[in-house]
Amino acid sequence: xxxxxxxxxxxxxxxxxxxxxxxxxxxxxxxxxxxxxxxxxxxxxxxxxxxxxxxxxxxxxxxxxxxxxxxxxxxxxxxxxxxxxxxxxxxxxxxxxxxxxxxxxxxxxxxxxxxxxxxxxxxxxxxxxxxxxxxxxxxxxxxxxxxxxxxxxxxxxxxxxxxxxxxxxxxxxxxxxxxxxxxxxxxxxxxxxxxxxxxxxxxxxxxxxxxxxxxxxxxxxxxxxxxxxxxxxxxxxxxxxxxxxxxxxxxxxxxxxxxxxxxxxxxxxxxxxxxxxxxxxxxxxxxxxxxxxxxxxxxxxxxxxxxxxxxxxxxxxxxxxxxxxxxxxxxxxxxxxxxxxxxxxxxxxxxxxxxxxxxxxxxxxxxxxxxxxxxxxxxxxxxxxxxxxxxxxxxxxxxxxxxxxxxxxxxxxxxxxxxxxxxxxxxxxxxxxxxxxxxxxxxxxxxxxxxxxxxxxxxxxxxxxxxxxxxxxxxxxxxxxxxxxxxxxxxxxxxxxxxxxxxxxxxxxxxxxxxxxxxxxxxxxxxxxxxxxxxxxxxxxxxxxxxxxxxx
Amino acid sequence: xxxxxxxxxxxxxxxxxxxxxxxxxxxxxxxxxxxxxxxxxxxxxxxxxxxxxxxxxxxxxxxxxxxxxxxxxxxxxxxxxxxxxxxxxxxxxxxxxxxxxxxxxxxxxxxxxxxxxxxxxxxxxxxxxxxxxxxxxxxxxxxxxxxxxxxxxxxxxxxxxxxxxxxxxxxxxxxxxxxxxxxxxxxxxxxxxxxxxxxxxxxxxxxxxxxxxxxxxxxxxxxxxxxxxxxxxxxxxxxxxxxxxxxxxxxxxxxxxxxxxxxxxxxxxxxxxxxxxxxxxxxxxxxxxxxxxxxxxxxxxxxxxxxxxxxxxxxxxxxxxxxxxxxxxxxxxxxxxxxxxxxxxxxxxxxxxxxxxxxxxxxxxxxxxxxxxxxxxxxxxxxxxxxxxxxxxxxxxxxxxxxxxxxxxxxxxxxxxxxxxx
Numbered sequence: 001x002x003x004x005x006x007x008x009x010x011x012x013x014x015x016x017x018x019x020x021x022x023x024x025x026x027x028x029x030x031x032x033x034x035x036x037x038x039x040x041x042x043x044x045x046x047x048x049x050x051x052x053x054x055x056x057x058x059x060x061x062x063x064x065x066x067x068x069x070x071x072x073x074x075x076x077x078x079x080x081x082x083x084x085x086x087x088x089x090x091x092x093x094x095x096x097x098x099x100x101x102x103x104x105x106x107x108x109x110x111x112x113x114x115x116x117x118x119x120x121x122x123x124x125x126x127x128x129x130x131x132x133x134x135x136x137x138x139x140x141x142x143x144x145x146x147x148x149x150x151x152x153x154x155x156x157x158x159x160x161x162x163x164x165x166x167x168x169x170x171x172x173x174x175x176x177x178x179x180x181x182x183x184x185x186x187x188x189x190x191x192x193x194x195x196x197x198x199x200x201x202x203x204x205x206x207x208x209x210x211x212x213x214x215x216x217x218x219x220x221x222x223x224x225x226x227x228x229x230x231x232x233x234x235x236x237x238x239x240x241x242x243x244x245x246x247x248x249x250x251x252x253x254x255x256x257x258x259x260x261x262x263x264x265x266x267x268x269x270x271x272x273x274x275x276x277x278x279x280x281x282x283x284x285x286x287x288x289x290x291x292x293x294x295x296x297x298x299x300x301x302x303x304x305x306x307x308x309x310x311x312x313x314x315x316x317x318x319x320x321x322x323x324x325x326x327x328x329x330x331x332x333x334x335x336x337x338x339x340x341x342x343x344x345x346x347x348x349x350x351x352x353x354x355x356x357x358x359x360x361x362x363x364x365x366x367x368x369x370x371x372x373x374x375x376x377x378x379x380x381x382x383x384x385x386x387x388x389x390x391x392x393x394x395x396x397x398x399x400x401x402x403x404x405x406x407x408x409x410x411x412x413x414x415x416x417x418x419x420x421x422x423x424x425x426x427x428x429x430x431x432x433x434x435x436x437x438x439x440x441x442x443x444x445x446x447x448x449x450x451x452x453x454x455x456x457x458x459x460x461x462x463x464x465x466x467x468x469x470x471x472x473x474x475x476x477x478x479x480x481x482x483x484x485x486x487x488x489x490x491x492x493x494x495x496x497x498x499x500x501x502x503x504x505x506x507x508x509x510x511x512x513x514x515x516x517x518x519x520x521x522x523x524x525x526x527x528x529x530x531x532x533x534x535x536x537x538x539x540x541x542x543x544x545x546x547x548x549x550x551x552x
Numbered sequence: 553x554x555x556x557x558x559x560x561x562x563x564x565x566x567x568x569x570x571x572x573x574x575x576x577x578x579x580x581x582x583x584x585x586x587x588x589x590x591x592x593x594x595x596x597x598x599x600x601x602x603x604x605x606x607x608x609x610x611x612x613x614x615x616x617x618x619x620x621x622x623x624x625x626x627x628x629x630x631x632x633x634x635x636x637x638x639x640x641x642x643x644x645x646x647x648x649x650x651x652x653x654x655x656x657x658x659x660x661x662x663x664x665x666x667x668x669x670x671x672x673x674x675x676x677x678x679x680x681x682x683x684x685x686x687x688x689x690x691x692x693x694x695x696x697x698x699x700x701x702x703x704x705x706x707x708x709x710x711x712x713x714x715x716x717x718x719x720x721x722x723x724x725x726x727x728x729x730x731x732x733x734x735x736x737x738x739x740x741x742x743x744x745x746x747x748x749x750x751x752x753x754x755x756x757x758x759x760x761x762x763x764x765x766x767x768x769x770x771x772x773x774x775x776x777x778x779x780x781x782x783x784x785x786x787x788x789x790x791x792x793x794x795x796x797x798x799x800x801x802x803x804x805x806x807x808x809x810x811x812x813x814x815x816x817x818x819x820x821x822x823x824x825x826x827x828x829x830x831x832x833x834x835x836x837x838x839x840x841x842x843x844x845x846x847x848x849x850x851x852x853x854x855x856x857x858x859x860x861x862x863x864x865x866x867x868x869x870x871x872x873x874x875x876x877x878x879x880x881x882x883x884x885x886x887x888x889x890x891x892x893x894x895x896x897x898x899x900x901x902x903x904x905x906x907x908x909x910x911x912x913x914x915x916x917x918x919x920x921x922x923x924x925x926x927x928x929x930x931x932x933x934x935x936x937x938x939x940x941x942x943x944x945x946x947x948x949x950x951x952x953x954x955x956x957x958x959x960x961x962x963x964x965x966x967x968x969x970x971x972x973x974x
Contacts, residue, residue, distance in 0.1 A: 124943055126716075
């Protein structure tokens with residue numbers, strides 16, 4: 001029983017939040033309470049109307065079932081919402097039934113059917129009917145013992161409450177013990193009484209709504225504060241005051257949302273650019289194949305997903321975690337091979353390095369086409385990365401973005417520890433600062449070059465894992481990130497990891513603010529113009545290395 | 553030593569790059585060559601690869617049934633790689649080097665616009681299988697996809713209807729190129745003629761291959777909360793659709809809240825997306841895989857068998873969609889026209905095309921208009937189901953004649969409904 005409830009509630013929560021008119025089901029509330037939950041079977045004629053060709057007839061039947069207060073009605077409506085309601089036979093022999101697993105159950109009586117009628121077809125629904133279903137189910141669930149069921153129902157009702165529902169909502173509100181649901185019901189009750197005949201009630205409703213953070217309520221209050229909709233100036237004043245309060249809350253929310261998307265974009269830029277900050281920033285290799293190292297990481301993730309699908313389907317949700325080390329070592333291996341075969345011969349000759357690595361990037365792209373095909377490959381988000389946290393009704397922070405921000409912090413600290421707290425990091429810094437001197441004191445400079453390049457490539461591979469979760473994975477995917485990566489490294493200041501961090505975050509937030517104001521196409525142009533102007537003024541980037549260098 | 557390494561690297565990369573573009577060059581005396589010009593890599597590969605497969609499958613079907621006028625068809629496949637100038641180059645190569653009799657190809661309007669001068673100059677013949685913005689009527693092109701009045705306008709009318717949710721506010725969202733811009737210009741004029749105020753329309757564009765839709769989804773949410781029912785019309789093209797729909801699902805924007813109707817998203821594009829959070833979002837096409845009739849059953853089975861035979865990636869889950877159907881119709885109609893004209897001569901085939909009919913998988917008889925180079929097609933509107941298929945919620949009673957010159961663009965009433973005289 002508990003299991004079924006949980007399932008039903010998750011369905012409703014998926015359907016929740018529809019702004020729809022529930023006026024008609026208002027009466028159902030009253031009936032629902034008085035009749036209670038004791039019904040043996042549903043009205044067969046009403047159930048048959050669910051399978052009608054006409055949307056209006058279907059909706060009338062749904063509303064009637066919503067008013068019945070019968071658990072069987074809930075079962076039928078739920079099945080209808082999931083495309084599990086079927087109809088077969090003609091005229092009087094028309095049978096409406098549910099498919100539950102491989103069993104067929106009569107919709108009206110709940111009794112198992114011996115055989116499905118011939119030529120049965122699923123009852124089709126459209127968005128309008130889906131909305132009505134959600135409303136009818138919310139009415140049936142407001143007093144459900146399961147908390148999530150009630151929460152979803154309350155959210156549903158907030159959107160479409162009207163005057164006649166007020167007593168019902170007040171009762172539910174007073175009975176409710178859960179803070180969150182109670183808050184929603186207080187607002188739903190206020191929305192329902194906002195048009196009440198009594199002026200005092202209307203003022204109280206407007207005042208109660210001031211604590212809301214729902215954009216729909218903002219619109220409602222604004223309408224209420226206009227003389228055309230509200231005759232009493234006292235009510236208008238209260239509604240307007242409440243409107244201002246809700247608006248300021250929403251404005252703050254919007255800014256928070258933008259900063260979040262900016263940080264999220266920044267974290268992606270950082271992951272894409274961090275590897276380059278090592279190979280270009282620290283070692284001075286202009287690596288045009290950097291984007292392809294991201295691609296190697298993403299394809300490694302894809303391969304791991306495939307392995308998990310065929311060998312460990314139970315753990316499929318965790319393939320991304322397993323892909324992290326694999327992608328790191330795969331990309332690092334490719335990077336080491338590139339360094340050993342091509343790049344090591346070209347140190348100190350940036351132009352030739354640029355051309356050679358560009359050629360390498362073409363080779364890697366074609367290799368990916370040959371191995372995996374030219375089309376994008378599909379990577380599924382694990383279920384724990386789907387959905388998001390709802391801060392306010394207007395702001396949802398998606399889990400995949402939050403996870404990627406956390407991941408970029410993890411990678412950043414990993415790089416920082418490697419560069420500043422390990423022997424390898426010390427050698428890398430020594431070699432880049434003064435190669436002959438480092439060689440003199442016994443640092444194997446050639447090997448350090450290889451390892452450092454491998455490290456940069458491996459970090460790019462980690463970036464690829466993150467990108468695979470939000471962007472398309474295909475042979476050309478690296479091309480889209482190479483410009484962004486160089487932008488971050490150059491803007492941040494060559495040779496500085498901290499510079500890359502600030503540049504990535506700054507670029508992310510600036511881009512998102514301009515995007516919000518002028519659109520994605522203009523934002524891209526404006527950001528590039530800003531960077532060009534900045535580099536003109538300050539060619540060394542945000543953070544320049546201070547100190548004495550052999551080369552400088 | 554160093555230089556030699558460098559030269560080696562470059563040579564190798566060039567050699568590999570060239571390998572990707574090699575086309576089938578085999579020669580045979582008594583065959584008719586047909587060109588297939590679809591992007592097999594880059595941002596549009598998600599949509600166009602399936603069209604290449606459909607074309608090859610249809611050609612094999614025709615060859616098995618005896619070919620055209622006793623000659624076998626010989627496909628010449630090239631990959632213009634989602635690169636618009638490369639489309640023109642490849643088209644020229646097909647027409648001058650390979651000397652193909654007809655070309656089936658292009659998806660985006662920008663690629664079609666890029667090859668047009670080549671087809672006009674060399675008097676080639678192009679069959680274009682995708683819905684588009686209209687505003688074009690070329691002698692050398694047959695359009696087997698939908699014009700705006702066969703897709704965009706009915707979709708918007710449906711959303712305005714009671715069953716569609718009586719939408720009052722509109723977000724016109726697209727990729728930044730000619731098709732979405734023109735379609736949205738037409739839709740804006742149409743909405744205004746229906747009394748929608750300027751403030752109730754929001755237009756947004758993103759570059760090709762855009763993958764970060766957070767800001768746009770947040771904007772849509774905000775716009776939708778400012779009162780009145782809002783609907784989104786999406787003309788996003790290519791693989792950007794995957795991140796767009798992923799973000800839509802994660803942000804919790806449901807179809808009953810703000811329905812999104814797409815004009816370039818079909819079964820194929822949704823293969824890479826978890827469609828459970830997208831249930832109820834819409835698409836408007838002239839064909840859906842879920843339509844039930846004997847022609848469609850045959851078409852679907854033929855493609856599934858083809859996928860298994862060709863060992864296509866994930867052959868067990870292949871789907872059919874509207875542009876694939878349009879490709880299938882186009883190739884068959886061209887065959888019929890060649891047989892009627894008894895030659896593959898471009899001008900004679902063009903003359904024979906008008907009035908051709910074909911029993912299409914959509915369940916209706918598609919007819920090539922006598923004059924305007926477009927098909928008469930039925931219109932369907934479908935809602936996404938949890939399994940990635942579409943549930944048809946609205947359809948026209950029969951085929952609709954295309955109006956390439958939309959009446960909602962000023963000056964179009966003076967344009968002729970046929971190509972300029974030859």
